Amino acid sequence: MSNIQGFLAIELDGAGWDGADLTRAVLVAESAGFHAATFTDAPAPGRTNALQRAAFAGPATRSIALVPEVDTVYTEPFHVSTQLASLDYVSGGRAGWIVTATESPEAAAAVGRPSVTGAALGQEAAASIEVSRRLWDSWEDDAVIRDVATGRYIDVDKLHYADFETPADFAGAGYSMKGPSIIPRPLQGQLPVLVPASLLDEVSADAVDGVLVSAPAAELLAAEVRDVRARVGASVAVIAELDVVLDARGQAAGSRVAPFDGGRAAFAGTVAGLTDFLESLLAEADGVRLHPASLFVDLEELGRLVLPELRRRGVLRAPVQDGTFRDLLGLERPASRYASATAAPHGAGK
Amino acid sequence: MTQHNRAKSDVFVPSGQIQFGAFFQGVNSGTIWKAAESGSQTDFESFRRIAQTAERGLFAAFFLGEGLRLREHLGRPHALDVVGRPDAQTMLAALASVTRNIGLVATQNTTYNDPADLAHRLASLDLVSGGRAAWNIVTTDNAWTGANFRRGGYLDHADRYKHAEAFVETAKRIWDSWETSDCPARRVVHEGRHYTVDVTPRLPRSAQHRPVLFQAGDSPEGRNFAARQADVIFSAHPKFDNAVEFRKDLVERSIAAGRGANAVQIMPASEFILAATAAEAAEKKEWVRNLQIGPQQAIAYLEQFWGRELSGYDPDGPLPEIDPVVEETSETRGSGFHGAKARQLADQWRAEAKDKGLSIRQFVISKTARIDSTFTGSYTAVADQLAEYARVGAVDGFNISPWLIPTGLDDIVNHLVPELQERGVYPTEYRGSTLREHLGLEAPERTADQAAEVVHA
Ligand SMILES: Cc1cc2nc3c(=O)[nH]c(=O)nc-3n(C[C@H](O)[C@H](O)[C@H](O)COP(=O)(O)O)c2cc1C
Numbered sequence: 001m002s003n004i005q006g007f008l009a010i011e012l013d014g015a016g017w018d019g020a021d022l023t024r025a026v027l028v029a030e031s032a033g034f035h036a037a038t039f040t041d042a043p044a045p046g047r048t049n050a051l052q053r054a055a056f057a058g059p060a061t062r063s064i065a066l067v068p069e070v071d072t073v074y075t076e077p078f079h080v081s082t083q084l085a086s087l088d089y090v091s092g093g094r095a096g097w098i099v100t101a102t103e104s105p106e107a108a109a110a111v112g113r114p115s116v117t118g119a120a121l122g123q124e125a126a127a128s129i130e131v132s133r134r135l136w137d138s139w140e141d142d143a144v145i146r147d148v149a150t151g152r153y154i155d156v157d158k159l160h161y162a163d164f165e166t167p168a169d170f171a172g173a174g175y176s177m178k179g180p181s182i183i184p185r186p187l188q189g190q191l192p193v194l195v196p197a198s199l200l201d202e203v204s205a206d207a208v209d210g211v212l213v214s215a216p217a218a219e220l221l222a223a224e225v226r227d228v229r230a231r232v233g234a235s236v237a238v239i240a241e242l243d244v245v246l247d248a249r250g251q252a253a254g255s256r257v258a259p260f261d262g263g264r265a266a267f268a269g270t271v272a273g274l275t276d277f278l279e280s281l282l283a284e285a286d287g288v289r290l291h292p293a294s295l296f297v298d299l300e301e302l303g304r305l306v307l308p309e310l311r312r313r314g315v316l317r318a319p320v321q322d323g324t325f326r327d328l329l330g331l332e333r334p335a336s337r338y339a340s341a342t343a344a345p346h347g348a349g350k
Numbered sequence: 351m352t353q354h355n356r357a358k359s360d361v362f363v364p365s366g367q368i369q370f371g372a373f374f375q376g377v378n379s380g381t382i383w384k385a386a387e388s389g390s391q392t393d394f395e396s397f398r399r400i401a402q403t404a405e406r407g408l409f410a411a412f413f414l415g416e417g418l419r420l421r422e423h424l425g426r427p428h429a430l431d432v433v434g435r436p437d438a439q440t441m442l443a444a445l446a447s448v449t450r451n452i453g454l455v456a457t458q459n460t461t462y463n464d465p466a467d468l469a470h471r472l473a474s475l476d477l478v479s480g481g482r483a484a485w486n487i488v489t490t491d492n493a494w495t496g497a498n499f500r501r502g503g504y505l506d507h508a509d510r511y512k513h514a515e516a517f518v519e520t521a522k523r524i525w526d527s528w529e530t531s532d533c534p535a536r537r538v539v540h541e542g543r544h545y546t547v548d549v550t551p552r553l554p555r556s557a558q559h560r561p562v563l564f565q566a567g568d569s570p571e572g573r574n575f576a577a578r579q580a581d582v583i584f585s586a587h588p589k590f591d592n593a594v595e596f597r598k599d600l601v602e603r604s605i606a607a608g609r610g611a612n613a614v615q616i617m618p619a620s621e622f623i624l625a626a627t628a629a630e631a632a633e634k635k636e637w638v639r640n641l642q643i644g645p646q647q648a649i650a651y652l653e654q655f656w657g658r659e660l661s662g663y664d665p666d667g668p669l670p671e672i673d674p675v676v677e678e679t680s681e682t683r684g685s686g687f688h689g690a691k692a693r694q695l696a697d698q699w700r701a702e703a704k705d706k707g708l709s710i711r712q713f714v715i716s717k718t719a720r721i722d723s724t725f726t727g728s729y730t731a732v733a734d735q736l737a738e739y740a741r742v743g744a745v746d747g748f749n750i751s752p753w754l755i756p757t758g759l760d761d762i763v764n765h766l767v768p769e770l771q772e773r774g775v776y777p778t779e780y781r782g783s784t785l786r787e788h789l790g791l792e793a794p795e796r797t798a799d800q801a802a803e804v805v806h807a
Contacts, residue, residue: 017477017553019446045535045552048474055443056478059394075467078418078498079437086436090394090444110466112546144434148384151646152429159420159427178497180420180427182377184392184434 005317006282007035007328008307009067009239014295017048019056025295026057029064032303033311035319035328036065038098038289043106051083058091065325067096067194072128073116074107078177081132085186093187093324097132098212099195099203101125113173120171122202127166129193129207131177134162136190137336138180160338188326189333194239197228209329210237212289218242218265218277225284237286237329242267245293246274246301257293264291271305278306279315286329362601362611364743365790368736368775370767371411371455371617371749372404372759376435377421380621380720382641382753383432389756391432394444399756401445404452407763408777410788411453411484412445413584413749414438418462419495423650424659430647439475446479453785454479455564457486460514462499465540466549469521472561473553481557481784485521486564486584489514489572505544511571516542518563518579519797525560526796527551558784559793564617577603580614581791584749588618588723590735593744615746615789622750623726624761635726638753639715648711651718655692665711669700729761733769740775746789 015025029037037057041050050068057066066087070080088095101121108115116124143158162179166172194210195203205211211232215224221240229238243266245253253268267274281288292298310316320327374397375381382388389396401412416438421428438456446454454475458468468485476483489510493503505513520540527535528551535551565576566584576583577600587596597616604613623638625631643651645665653660657675674692703713725732739745752758770776781787 017474019478019480022478023447043552046554047552048477049471051440052443052471052474052478055440056447058444059398059448074464076462076464076499079463082437083440086440089392089436090441092394106550109546109548111464112548139434146383151384151644153383153431154427154429154433156426156429173500175500175502176497177499178419182418182420182434183436 005315007287007317009036009038009287009289010034011038011040011289011291013040017046022053022056023060026061028299028303030061033307033319034064036067039068041069051087055087055090063319063321065094065096065328066091067098069098069100071100072125073101073121074111074113077128077131080128081135082183084191085136085183088186088188088191096192096194096325099125099129099193101199116172119202122199123171125199126203131164133190134164135179135181136186137338138162139185140336140339141185144184188324192325192329205232205236208236209331210239212239212241214241215265218267221265222281222284239287239289240281240285241289243291244298246271246298248297248301271301275306275309278310279313282315358610360605360611366740368740368770369410369747371413372409373413373749373751374400375415375751377417377433379431380642380751380753381432381755384641387757388754391755392434396756397441397445398448400759401449401452403759403763405449407767408780409452411455411785413455414441414457416457419498424653430650439471443475443478451780453482453484453788455484455486457488459488459490460517461490461505465517465520466547469524473525476556476561484562484564484785486566488566511575513544515575520547522797524551528554558786562785573603576614577607582615582617585616585618588620590744597744617747617749618745619723620748620750621720621724621753622762623724624729624732624766626728628728631727639719643715645711648714651714655695666709669703669710729765729769733766733773736770737773737775
């Protein structure tokens, strides 16, 4: 990505399970100027399904991208694809997907499948991404024709069987999927797909639009971002992951919450310190995703002080009213890989 | 408590009330897309508009259907009817944020989902909507749909309700496992023939305790399943006599299941074609039918049964004299036609059409046009008719499929609902904030504590 200005995403975990709290959180994030809201789905008591929280937020918001985590290992790829395409419809083209594939004996037991580990996790993710991308393309953009003269609602030549089969060297239980999708092509054509950098061995950079980069400490984050950038090239967004706890309401950051232990770089301190840190980080990364320690407390400080100052410094991209998530990432709307008129250019599946 | 006693009683007591659900079918032949006023079938605005109209009319629920593979016609996706729709739960979660009261019913099948995953998603919808979620349980089991799923077509037809019942039992245990919001859940373990579940549920009970359960399916197994498990049955019998008979049948089954005569409510699928006068309504019906079943739809309908192209035939002429290609007969996939009987059926139909002097198109309209589920007439006449349903308790309500999106409920809400309210058979306000309250259902009893034991089924 060639943009000098970056974007900021915020993880909305902690907004609670109540619809009213969720609406409040996403509206505060949007009016603060965050470009994207993300929704974690890691199993935890009280945490509702991420995709549904994102869908609930859709009609309540105008410009913020809505990006849920959706598991690829213990889910049905066909459902995942349909649900994400539907999220794109209910959010007016602001949907994205954070692909997760984590080792979880509990998740395996919950659906009665053998636990998937190691490289097989990435292979499951790669297969699920491929299924979704094929299904999203399986209706060409102009497949719904509503031609009264011939009585045809759709042009069947513009619908395609996705005919996916897991590769021969697939580590898990292989499967196939037929298609076409049961929903027309998403508004964005293809939703932006983001993966954690840990999956990049099995998931090809060509298959994704963004990579989430973690580091064990804040000082190491910029270097890690440069490393990933070198691997994936300029066309894939590189997004740094940062835990945040700020001095707020007269309390020092350190005393407000227990130290993080999520294996993510953390910043604890003043608003001014965070602003400087983000400015330098955004010189390397296309975007930063913030994980606030205490959602509403930190969100207030971020919205009141940090984002306005970053905007003043010219570091942040202006939010686009009625823009899509692809617009935010600087991505063109791709043609369907099956589009008959023109041969699909290399990488157009993304 | 009084309601509790009523539910356990062996005497059926009519509620004297009618409630409405809105069934946005998405994929079907009943929705008119050829009219100028027909809007998008997939844009969120269509869903918002119709759900908000239904809520203005105090509808109890907004329904979405489900089909997990596109219907086919002669081996290709079916081109003539409305096709393509969003995922039910994703759409309903979005609608939850632009509505306040209306129930949100997701049709979801038990064969191509995992119980722990589906139960968690439904509980999420229930929490995010403030206790308005419901699950319309369907059992689609064909291998053809299975081609879209990891498990393929793994479930025999005969096993589907057994599987569905174990699935629903497991889901109920998952929903009931969290005592209070501070108390961690009990582990739920199920070892079954088709799947195994070992899960520690993550969500508390919602304002309505757990999602309301609808069931759609009509076989004896389906009805017994509903009698044992469901709160509401989404039936296919709206005509008065059939409805009364169906009620009697379901009451017997509910009593036999030990849940009492009033345990399961009935809401048949229905279509309304209304106007200020009977004559206008009849005219409107003609217009609706001609747009639902145009010349191409009529030919395609016969092609499903003839198993061959019939495009050379005149839709305004008699039925084809050539016989069906039995081996290749391929129905618009998605429902249960028996190809082997095609020739016999063709003979029967030719005789019937000739007898009644019907052209292909007229004949197909007579076969397909939801004859049994349509209420046609003036607002007042139909209101009188529905009041009679309420009086005898033939049904608890109707699940209305609008034939026009997104304006198809406007006349019902603007004209029929006030007529029903005047007759005292329709709510004048929402009874509470949850779907369970709107329907007048009692709080569900918690499933037995099976925390420690593994449940085999
Ligand atoms: C009124 C009604 C609506 C239905 N809607 C759906 C639907 O949206 N999706 C689906 O897969 N099946 C639907 N079904 C099909 C049933 O789930 C079931 O598979 C079918 O009726 C066969 O079961 P049975 O033999 O018990 O009737 C519906 C059935 C009825 C009666």
